[in-house]
Amino acid sequence: MMRERRAERGSTLVIVLLICALLAGIGIPLLTLTNMSPKISGGMRFHEQAFNAAEAGAEAARLYIEEMMDQGYWEDFTGHYVTNPTGIDQPLDALDAPNAMYFRRLSDGELLHWLDQDGDGAPDVSHILYFHQTFATDAQGALDPRFVFTAFLINDEAGAAAADPMDAILVVIGCVRVGARIADSVRLELELVFESESP
Numbered sequence: 504m505m506r507e508r509r510a511e512r513g514s515t516l517v518i519v520l521l522i523c524a525l526l527a528g529i530g531i532p533l534l535t536l537t538n539m540s541p542k543i544s545g546g547m548r549f550h551e552q553a554f555n556a557a558e559a560g561a562e563a564a565r566l567y568i569e570e571m572m573d574q575g576y577w578e579d580f581t582g583h584y585v586t587n588p589t590g591i592d593q594p595l596d597a598l599d600a601p602n603a604m605y606f607r608r609l610s611d612g613e614l615l616h617w618l619d620q621d622g623d624g625a626p627d628v629s630h631i632l633y634f635h636q637t638f639a640t641d642a643q644g645a646l647d648p649r650f651v652f653t654a655f656l657i658n659d660e661a662g663a664a665a666a667d668p669m670d671a672i673l674v675v676i677g678c679v680r681v682g683a684r685i686a687d688s689v690r691l692e693l694e695l696v697f698e699s700e701s702p
Contacts, residue, residue, distance in 0.1 A: 549679045549687035552650060556677025557689045559638045560652025564673055565695075567632060572697065579668040579697055584658040587628040588617050592661035606657060611676050611688040615653060631655045635678075652677045659694065670696045 571577040586592055590604035606614060618626050618634065626634040632654040637646040654675045660666040673693045679686045 550689065552679045553677045553687040553689040556638070556650045556652045556679065557675045557691045558677070560633060560636065560654045560675040560677055561673065561691055561693060563636070563638070563652070564632050564654040564675060568673075568695070580656060580658070580671040580695075581668040583630055583656050584661070584671060585618075585628060585630050585655045586658075586661075591617070592657050606674065611678070611690050612685060614690075615676065615678075615685075618653070618655075649680050650678075651680065656695075669698075670694065 568577070577583065584592065588604060590596065590602045591606050593602050594605045594607070596602040601608070604617075609617065616622075618628055618631065620627050624635060634653050635651045636653070637648055637651055639647045639650045641647040652675055654673065656671040657674055658666060659670060659672045671694075673691075673695050675691045675693070676688055677691075678688045
């Protein structure tokens with residue numbers, strides 16, 4: 504009878520240990536997930552803000568281009584494309600291999616770096632429509648430097664024998680900054696076509 508009670512106690516202890524291990528196996532991941540929730544929601548908030556910055560940049564660039572064309576300063580997109588750093592608008596290099604400097608092969612951070620290589624906050628290349636342009640205001644009504652966009656045009660037929668000056672790719676990068684660091688960015692690429700008015 505004593506042996507049976509000891510065996511029962513031993514099996515009860517094993518069952519209790521298994522239940523504790525199971526609860527710990529479920530509880531620890533739940534605690535980790537709960538602790539990650541604010542980080543995930545913060546990341547989603549940054550991404551949404553960066554997207555909003557990119558949309559604001561696209562609208563500002565559209566209005567600027569329309570104004571330049573309406574006032575006769577631009578007849579088409581000739582001379583308004585970003586062409587530096589060398590190869591930014593060329594998908595292939597001279598040997599028909601993929602060009603590492605092509606804008607679509609660069610991350611947003613790399614692209615912004617190549618546009619402002621000395622890091623002084625001003626573009627080092629010509630034909631940038633907007634560079635780190637602020638647009639949102641803070642609670643005091645001042646421009647908020649955390650939300651910026653950069654916008655420029657790329658020739659979508661760069662390197663082709665017959666380039667069409669009536670179309671371009673508008674590249675807009677919206678950024679959210681935390682201090683000097685870019686917390687998140689979103690890039691929009693829109694194809695623009697200039698339609699001349701026919702008599």
